[in-house]
Amino acid sequence: MAQYRAAIRIQLRKQILDVQGKTVENALHSLNFQDISHVHIGKYVELTVEAASKDAAFARVDDACKKLIANPVMEDFHIELQEA
Amino acid sequence: MAQYRAAIRIQLRKQILDVQGKTVENALHSLNFQDISHVHIGKYVELTVEAASKDAAFARVDDACKKLIANPVMEDFHIELQEA
Numbered sequence: 001m002a003q004y005r006a007a008i009r010i011q012l013r014k015q016i017l018d019v020q021g022k023t024v025e026n027a028l029h030s031l032n033f034q035d036i037s038h039v040h041i042g043k044y045v046e047l048t049v050e051a052a053s054k055d056a057a058f059a060r061v062d063d064a065c066k067k068l069i070a071n072p073v074m075e076d077f078h079i080e081l082q083e084a
Numbered sequence: 085m086a087q088y089r090a091a092i093r094i095q096l097r098k099q100i101l102d103v104q105g106k107t108v109e110n111a112l113h114s115l116n117f118q119d120i121s122h123v124h125i126g127k128y129v130e131l132t133v134e135a136a137s138k139d140a141a142f143a144r145v146d147d148a149c150k151k152l153i154a155n156p157v158m159e160d161f162h163i164e165l166q167e168a
Contacts, residue, residue, distance in 0.1 A: 009091075009128045024129075024153065033148050035134045044093045044128035045108075050119045064117050069108065 001050050003084040004057040010070045010077045011042035045069055048084060057081055085134050087168040088141040094154045094161045095126035129153055132168060141165055 012018050018040050025039040047064075051057035061079050070077040096102050102124050109123040131148075135141035145163050154161040 007093075011128065011130070021129075025131075027152055028148055031148075031152060033144070033152075035144060036131050036148060037134075038130070038132040040130045042128040042130075044095065044126040045105075046095070046122070046124045046126075047109075047120050048122040050121075060117070060119060064112055064115075064120060068111055068115060068117075 001052055002057075004049050004051060004054065004081045005084045006045075006047050006049055006057070006061045007080045007082075008045040008047070008061065008065060008069065008077055009042060010045065010065075010075050011040060013074060013076055016074055042075070043070075054081055054083070085136055086141075088133050088135060088138065088165050089168045090129075090131050090133055090141070090145045091164045091166075092129040092131070092145065092149060092153065092161055093126060094129065094149075094159050095124060097158060097160055100158055126159075127154075138165055138167070 020041045021039040024041060028036050049057045049060050051060055058081055065077045066072050104125045105123040108125060112120050133141045133144050135144055142163060142165055149161045150156050
């Protein structure tokens with residue numbers, strides 16, 4: 001069994017209004033950051049998984065994301081794995 | 085002026101207790117994901133910045149993170165830039 005470190009980026013699906021991102025964008029504009037636009041805010045999760053292979057580790061993390069970490073109806077997630 | 089897309093990962097500093105990460109880790113364990121550990125939860129922000137160069141774009145995003153997007157006392161942040 002090897003240990004893998006997973007980095008998971010979770011973002012709202014494109015069709016869903018990102019209210020938090022819009023609010024931060026407005027705040028940035030009033031702080032003189034008019035050169036910043038298209039702000040999207042999501043979650044970033046890091047975790048360690050123990051598995052026999054990288055494929056098995058990916059499958060476990062994917063399953064954990066679908067069952068608990070992300071909301072598959074509203075969010076998209078992207079997993080990056082590295083052997084620890 | 086060119087446009088750059090920034091991906092910003094924000095995490096609690098190592099010394100600060102990650103209560104949300106610990107809670108998700110406990111929930112994963114009770115869902116039969118005992119092979120997952122060291123869960124840390126942070127934020128992930130994407131934004132577009134208009135600047136004359138990549139260095140100038142980085143400086144603007146770094147400034148925006150310090151002033152509004154991250155909390156430099158409690159959080160570390162990491163910026164990745166790509167020309168859009």
